[in-house]
Amino acid sequence: MADKATVHITVNGQPHTSEVEPRLLLVHYLREHLGLTGTHVGCDTSQCGACTVHLDGQAVKSCTVFAVQADGSSVTTIEGIGAMGHLHPVQEGFWEMHGLQCGFCTPGMIMAAADLLNHNPNPSEEEIRHGLEGNYCRCTGYHNIVRAVQYAADKMSGKKSVGAAADD
Amino acid sequence: MAEKLMGKAMKRVEDPRFITGTGNYTDDMQVPGMVHAAMVRSPYAHAKIKSINAEAAKALPGVLAVITGQEMLDAGVKGIPTGWLHPGIKLPPHYAITPDKARHVGDIVAAVIAETRQTAEDAAALVEVDYEPLPAVSLGSKALEPGAPEVHAEAPGNLCFEWSIGDKEGTDALFERAYKTVKLNLRNNRLIPNAMEPRASLAQYAKASDEFTLWTTSQNPHIHRLLIAAFILGIPENKLRVIAPDVGGGFGSKIYQYPEEVIVLYAARKLGRPVKWTARRSESFVTDSHGRDHETVAEMAVDEHHKITAVRVHTVANMGAYLTTFAPAVPTYLYGCLLAGTYKTQKIFCQVRAPFTNTVPVDAYRGAGRPEATYLLERLVDVMAHELGEDPLEFRRKNFIQPEEFPYQTPVALVYDSGNYEVAMNKAMELVGYQELRRQQEELRKQGRYLGIGAITFLEACGLAPSALVGSLGAQAGQWESALVRVHPTGTVEVFTGSHSHGQGHETAFAQVVADELQIPVENVTLVHGDTGRMPYGWGSYGSRSAPVGLSAIVMASRKIVDKSKRIAAHLLEAAPEDIVHEDGKYMVKGVPEKAKTFFEIALQAHLAHNYPTDLEPGLEATHFYDPKNFVYPFGTHIAVVEVDPDTGRVKLLRYLSVDDCGPIVNPLIADGQIHGGVAQGLGQALLENAVYDDEGQLLSGNFLEYSIPRADDLVQIEHDHTVTPSPHNPLGIKGIGEAGTIASTAAVANAVLDALRPFGIVHLDMPYTAEKVWRAIQGAQKLPQAAD
Numbered sequence: 043m044a045d046k047a048t049v050h051i052t053v054n055g056q057p058h059t060s061e062v063e064p065r066l067l068l069v070h071y072l073r074e075h076l077g078l079t080g081t082h083v084g085c086d087t088s089q090c091g092a093c094t095v096h097l098d099g100q101a102v103k104s105c106t107v108f109a110v111q112a113d114g115s116s117v118t119t120i121e122g123i124g125a126m127g128h129l130h131p132v133q134e135g136f137w138e139m140h141g142l143q144c145g146f147c148t149p150g151m152i153m154a155a156a157d158l159l160n161h162n163p164n165p166s167e168e169e170i171r172h173g174l175e176g177n178y179c180r181c182t183g184y185h186n187i188v189r190a191v192q193y194a195a196d197k198m199s200g201k202k203s204v205g206a207a208a209d210d
Numbered sequence: 211m212a213e214k215l216m217g218k219a220m221k222r223v224e225d226p227r228f229i230t231g232t233g234n235y236t237d238d239m240q241v242p243g244m245v246h247a248a249m250v251r252s253p254y255a256h257a258k259i260k261s262i263n264a265e266a267a268k269a270l271p272g273v274l275a276v277i278t279g280q281e282m283l284d285a286g287v288k289g290i291p292t293g294w295l296h297p298g299i300k301l302p303p304h305y306a307i308t309p310d311k312a313r314h315v316g317d318i319v320a321a322v323i324a325e326t327r328q329t330a331e332d333a334a335a336l337v338e339v340d341y342e343p344l345p346a347v348s349l350g351s352k353a354l355e356p357g358a359p360e361v362h363a364e365a366p367g368n369l370c371f372e373w374s375i376g377d378k379e380g381t382d383a384l385f386e387r388a389y390k391t392v393k394l395n396l397r398n399n400r401l402i403p404n405a406m407e408p409r410a411s412l413a414q415y416a417k418a419s420d421e422f423t424l425w426t427t428s429q430n431p432h433i434h435r436l437l438i439a440a441f442i443l444g445i446p447e448n449k450l451r452v453i454a455p456d457v458g459g460g461f462g463s464k465i466y467q468y469p470e471e472v473i474v475l476y477a478a479r480k481l482g483r484p485v486k487w488t489a490r491r492s493e494s495f496v497t498d499s500h501g502r503d504h505e506t507v508a509e510m511a512v513d514e515h516h517k518i519t520a521v522r523v524h525t526v527a528n529m530g531a532y533l534t535t536f537a538p539a540v541p542t543y544l545y546g547c548l549l550a551g552t553y554k555t556q557k558i559f560c561q562v563r564a565p566f567t568n569t570v571p572v573d574a575y576r577g578a579g580r581p582e583a584t585y586l587l588e589r590l591v592d593v594m595a596h597e598l599g600e601d602p603l604e605f606r607r608k609n610f611i612q613p614e615e616f617p618y619q620t621p622v623a624l625v626y627d628s629g630n631y632e633v634a635m636n637k638a639m640e641l642v643g644y645q646e647l648r649r650q651q652e653e654l655r656k657q658g659r660y661l662g663i664g665a666i667t668f669l670e671a672c673g674l675a676p677s678a679l680v681g682s683l684g685a686q687a688g689q690w691e692s693a694l695v696r697v698h699p700t701g702t703v704e705v706f707t708g709s710h711s712h713g714q715g716h717e718t719a720f721a722q723v724v725a726d727e728l729q730i731p732v733e734n735v736t737l738v739h740g741d742t743g744r745m746p747y748g749w750g751s752y753g754s755r756s757a758p759v760g761l762s763a764i765v766m767a768s769r770k771i772v773d774k775s776k777r778i779a780a781h782l783l784e785a786a787p788e789d790i791v792h793e794d795g796k797y798m799v800k801g802v803p804e805k806a807k808t809f810f811e812i813a814l815q816a817h818l819a820h821n822y823p824t825d826l827e828p829g830l831e832a833t834h835f836y837d838p839k840n841f842v843y844p845f846g847t848h849i850a851v852v853e854v855d856p857d858t859g860r861v862k863l864l865r866y867l868s869v870d871d872c873g874p875i876v877n878p879l880i881a882d883g884q885i886h887g888g889v890a891q892g893l894g895q896a897l898l899e900n901a902v903y904d905d906e907g908q909l910l911s912g913n914f915l916e917y918s919i920p921r922a923d924d925l926v927q928i929e930h931d932h933t934v935t936p937s938p939h940n941p942l943g944i945k946g947i948g949e950a951g952t953i954a955s956t957a958a959v960a961n962a963v964l965d966a967l968r969p970f971g972i973v974h975l976d977m978p979y980t981a982e983k984v985w986r987a988i989q990g991a992q993k994l995p996q997a998a999d
Contacts, residue, residue: 063328065328073238077240078231079231079235079237079238080230080231080232080233081231082235082406082407082458083237083408083488084406084407084408084491085491085913085914086490086491086492086913087491087492087913087914087915089913089914089915090406090491090914092406119231120229120230120231121230121231121232124230125230126226126230129229129230133229133230136225136229137221137222137225137226137229138221140221140222140879140880140882140883142225142228142229143459143713143714143715143883143887144405144406144407144456144457144458144459144712144713145224145225145227145228145229145233145456145458145713146233146235146405146406146407146458146459147406147458148228148229149228149229149231152229167927168923170922171922171923171925172922172923174921174922175921175922175923177922178406178914178919178921179406179922180404180405180406180459180461180887180890180891180919181406181459181713181883181887182883182886182887182890183886183887183888183889183890183891183920183925183928183951184886184890184920184921184922184925185883185886185925185927185928186883186886187922188922188927
């Protein structure tokens, strides 16, 4: 085995210093070293997006980043974006609009959608669909995911009051 | 009176854990002392294993064991059985690790156990297997040709079984005297389910008590326990606990008892350490059961009144290299028996030959047999309607089974419970604006734009039942379901169901119904599923059975609780049990509302038994094993609108509208979600998905780069509505909705694409309708569109 490397990574605001194999992927660092199992692994070709996290504020597929590449960086995972009682608007949108079924793609989908809204606060349906095409969902047919993101966009732009679910 | 929750679009109670990243999937689990397994898989589709040299692998620091098929055979581990038998079926052994030869790419030839997953995978790459490659066969019809490579010595000529249903002579006679016939050669493309969570298993063995625990990605943990304990490891069932925690989608692919589950259990006992295995996606592609893969000749006959008289079907259904748990049921009873569809066809004959090939085993994938039947039937109907110069929907209307004809005996065994097909079709036609669409289509064709309208009516059979019937057809399983409703002293309730949710929202929908039945707040109800250590035996979730069968069991058990509560209330209120009414969440003396007891007071007294009827057992819990009287038969009309770009061949979905009838709906949010997802998967088969094997049995579409599942920008917002025709034979009249979308949408989208291509004189193309395939077809078309008009 190659020599281990020391990395300093801030995850969800918490600084960590770890010894890692150079080949260790960021997603495995999060899941196995830090026990943050909300970030999922759904493929091995960087297609599915289940492992999406924010690296220094940008959405990345954490299966395409080595942990050593994240040295000195700040990572936000699904566990850090919001929690019950103070959900991120995208999390809230997924709950209100039934944007998930089995839940496996959901953390990555939420992180990708949050990033999409950071870049485009008022996306059209087409822009949402295009923006999320790097994240696979096998359960929902994306119908309610689109509605969840629209809900979050409305909420973040102040068009929607707290807890008011849109009609179908 | 408290608000009824049945029919209410309640947000799901399971969602908080999933949206905050605190779900608990099998691969998320860490237990002390846990080690990891990696599989050595055959790169050949068919190869003799001459020798295995594991020295280099074993020498790697951290490697604990390299397990071979021979070692497990010597230890008495048996093969994996199939759960459905047909007369004359060939049952060659299916060992978790193959000891003699590999029969498909991905077949396990050894397993490595090591301290870390990385080490296990490094070591797996160091295991030297000396293979002698053998000729392979991947296409079903080729496997049945004389001289084809033999997959199993136990199945000469590769024929696993042959099955037929219906009146052959009668059908042939109707074809002889038909007014018109049509015939299609169809390939139902092989699919790879690809639930987003890759399979995973974690086994633990407690030496002191000789007990195993297996956490695994299963839709039916009791079936796993039964097969592993009684048939494979030969251990008592009470020494094996199988837990399916949060499961990230199944779609059929997590029904089966898979080799890796046996391997981690065996290794855990051998090493005295918990052993975990998690599939990489590329492993999923070559090990998860595939779906569909039929080669079919389908024919339809009509009389001079344009009534369908006969349907004749000959299918080769590829079984893959081994039989998995329910594989033999899928292309037979779940396929041939569905060929009447919604139509009053006089005679049907269906013959199926099922060969072994050097491919991944094929079993149920969402819809399982019913999408294949619906696809061929609805293709035939469309082609026939066109031949007759009829509008395809009006031709369907002419042939519908009428509402007053239920229960309806089909010519292929099934008796439909209830239906009203025309109402659903009319609603769909109105909502989509059918006549206007047809007018637009004509207009656009003149401009060289090709709109396609694919409208289908469908029916499915779900909730296989009753058990005695299913057993007589070859099932080695019952098809009832269990429920245990347990009331705690404070009146809160746990409901244990044999159904399993892997995304379907049982924790919410089932709790809604229990809250209604017991007239208690829904937050006082917790649903428990997926653990053989906690609930009565159950058969799990597949075939859209959770609501019609699993929930029916829960309703019956809940009603037993109400009955017992009335007796306790009667005692407390000094009244006769028959005078107690259950209203507004209270048990009260009829006409004397001030004489009432709350559920809490009854639950408490049931546990204290201080002031209690002498002839009644204390405690308040009820179990019910519900065996339905018949299948249930959801139906509907789905309409897809596509546009084909003649320059590129690209198919663009413009609209998708569904009108479904699954009887009364528990939670419309969840039911509609099932439709959305089902439609997407069926559309995937029609437009994108295709498992391609080359002649040597190499899977050419072995990862997401080569196998395309629908993405967000492949879909549109789905327009949907419902009609409600209750089933007459279960307590809520529920019919099931899990597979309807998939069963309908493949055929609807296929018909839409071929409708768009009609001006080119293209009658049929096999799925998927990729841009390349459609472009080539247009280029090769005999007819110029102008000539068509």
